[in-house]
Amino acid sequence: MIPSASLLDEPNLNASIWVALPPRKPSRVGCAIRSCLAIGARNGPPLQDRRAATALVTIWNARRASGRELWFYPTIGAAIVAGRPWLSVMCPACQMIGEVDLRTLGRHPGASIDSLIPALSCRRCQPHPPFVKLLGLSAAKAWE
Numbered sequence: 001m002i003p004s005a006s007l008l009d010e011p012n013l014n015a016s017i018w019v020a021l022p023p024r025k026p027s028r029v030g031c032a033i034r035s036c037l038a039i040g041a042r043n044g045p046p047l048q049d050r051r052a053a054t055a056l057v058t059i060w061n062a063r064r065a066s067g068r069e070l071w072f073y074p075t076i077g078a079a080i081v082a083g084r085p086w087l088s089v090m091c092p093a094c095q096m097i098g099e100v101d102l103r104t105l106g107r108h109p110g111a112s113i114d115s116l117i118p119a120l121s122c123r124r125c126q127p128h129p130p131f132v133k134l135l136g137l138s139a140a141k142a143w144e
């Protein structure tokens, strides 16, 4: 049976489905991706990748800001490479705004930012908060 809870709510998962998985070892690919995305990396991603990531995030931000349909979500890695690692979210129930620095999350850079929605649910609106609304990606904290 596939658990209905998100992977972020690990205590709620049915542990029996995870027993068969081998223990996790850090992979060289994962380490290479992390070091490539790390702040202050020597060379960082190639200029071509930074431009592509910036264009992608710019398009997503513009579509999001204008209320147009979102046909895609940037990955965490694309947001970081684009230099816009701050994700702003809003609780649709209480209008509370929050921000998260994607660089600080222990998530795979290939995960799309919408995969974070369940984890970013409003704590004020517990026990049944609505899913947060993604507001945009920015280079620095947009809200103080």
Ligand SMILES: [Zn+2]
Binding pocket: 091, 092, 093, 094, 095, 096, 122, 123, 124, 125, 129
């Ligand atoms: Zn709320």
